Amino acid sequence: KFSKLVETEGVPLPSKTAEKWDQIQDFKARSDDLLICTYPKAGTTWIQEIVDMIHHGGDPWKCDKVPIYQRCPFIELFLPEPIFTGLELADRMPSPRLLKTHLPVHLLPHSFWEQKCKIIYLARNIKDNAVSYFHFCRMNQLTTDPGEWNHFLEDFIAGKCIYGSWSDHVSGWWKAKDRHPILYLFYEDMKEEPAREIRKVAEFLGLELSESVLNQIVLHTEFCSMKVNPMTNYTTLPPSILDQSVSPYLRKGIVGDWKEYFTVAQSEKLDDICAQKLGSSGLIFRTQL
Template identity: 40%
Template sequence: MATEEIYFKHHELLLPKETHSQESLTFLARDFSFKDDDAIAVTYPKSGTTWMQEILPLVLSEGDLTPIQTIPNWDRVPWLEENRLKEVVHQLSSPRALVTHFPFQLMPQSFFSSKAKVIYVMRNPKDVIVSSYYFHQMAAFLEDPGTWEEFIDKFLEGRVMFGKWTDHVKSWKHTDLGDRIMHITYEQMIQDLPAALRLIANFLGKKLSEEVIKKIADHCSFKSMKVNIMSNFSLVPKMYMDADKSQFLRKGIVGDWKKHFSSEQLAHFSSTIYKELEGEHFTLPWNLSDTAEVADVHT
């Protein structure tokens, strides 16, 4: 299908028609009100969103497993911009856990007048694009990614849902939210999840015992989430997400990009990212130009 049949544009961002609509965006802008104790995980797609949909309810409830065992993640921690928010918002108990892929400037006015807190999760874009490539293959509501070579150009040019990775990161680095925002990386969480959970809990004002931290870490492991039908998207009909083409929770690792980029592709990818971040006051925690162990041939 053509791009215009799959997506519609919202402030130049491509949004999938299957999950988003003008009605859902209007509801967010006009009818939804943030509460001061809301916790919002913000991610560029394929940067740890599903992980945060598991983590936030457990931290906010101080380890109560009921939500992650009984409620699908898209209803337990709904996307602000998607159609489902209107259907489930009244079922959410405070403190509410929410997620969004929106850049900072598209957040609704009620967000800025609240004290709601944001956890921004950033992931190495080399792994983001690999995960996104496979997701586009299995998700019928997204445009076919084409070849890996073609998808690299689509990603870098922002011809994918929610636009350029660099624009998204810059928007959430340039905020005036002060102590309302916390930045963490996917890689930090992979390296030491209990330590990351302590940071998240402290940020949200939750004093969790080491026993509860361990309990949450165990239930938020990739292994646990992969077999949890409320978290692994296996409840979604095959016509929308075909697990035979690729599992939604595919690997959950750091460094899978090494099996996909050729040296030439990596040079093009990293130079483009770095050029778009020229003059920024922040630096990335990864060396995007690292060619160690890259594939001799690309897939």
């Protein structure tokens, strides 16, 4: 496989990302950049498409000319030549840019803080996030095989997956929102009432949405719409990168799929982790309620 994991400042990252670490840290954010930040598989593609739709007044024809990963470059991603890298794409892009990262808060390039860029963080409950990550690791041909579910879950809990510990990620960004312009959203809230959450995003961006534009965005970004849209479902990448015959990139898109995978003991273990790591922070996920 293309990329092994290399520990970078305490966080496992793909070796290609680690090799270019200085370049990533020197990234020149612009003050009107909007950064979308998530732990992997929290619903990044969903919020990316929502924000791009908001920027284009809800017009799907304007949005869906190119794949989402080109409209919203993933800054620390390095793919095998001749495919783009995130930094190159971002550098070429006119402002205002929409950018994506999975970096934990302490590894974000400093220029984002210096430029006071707006950031949207989307979090997903630990159990569904783990299941989605497991299937992604199975179909992602660039990183090592995750093995069986039980084995993967142990690695996930130990923070050995790419981008490290889920709880450090969600809680680090949660704390940062008190000091920076960060809109912190939850996948479960978006599933419950997408229109309400889309309105929050528009408000954060200082934009107003008419009812008809809002409805259009809700319809265009529903799971079933995005699943069949080649500009959002990643089928434009070859199977040598993402093998969708193993598992589709937009797999199920639901809350509670974890119940199909977890034993009672595993579920209790993750509840304990959330209680210990998030307990005093005020950060509460639906699975904990």
